[in-house]
Each structure stands twice: as C-alpha cells, then as structure tokens.
Amino acid sequence: MSRGFTQKEANKLIVxxxxxxxxxxxxxxxxxxxxxxxxxxxxx
Numbered sequence: 001m002s003r004g005f006t007q008k009e010a011n012k013l014i015v016x017x018x019x020x021x022x023x024x025x026x027x028x029x030x031x032x033x034x035x036x037x038x039x040x041x042x043x044x
Contacts, residue, residue, distance in 0.1 A: 012043045
C-alpha cells in the first residue's frame with residue numbers, strides 16, 4: 001500500500017504474474033488471450 005496499490009490490486013498483480021509464467025509457454029495465441037481474459041474476469 002505504500003506504493004499506491006490497495007491490498008486487492010497488489011494481490012491481483014501477484015496472481016497475474018504467476019499465471020503469466022505458465023501462459024507464456026502456450027503457443028496458441030488465441031488460447032493465451034482466452035486464458036488471460038478468464039483470469040482477469042475471475043480476479044475482478
């Protein structure tokens with residue numbers, strides 16, 4: 001929070017970073033986008 005993020009925003013960033021490591025290994029761009037979108041929807 002000292003960096004200007006709320007606790008919820010900070011948690012979202014951490015979760016997205018962890019999933020991005022996995023998503024980077026997927027070759028299908030459409031699937032990557034779909035998974036990223038689903039993760040964002042679940043985090044909101």
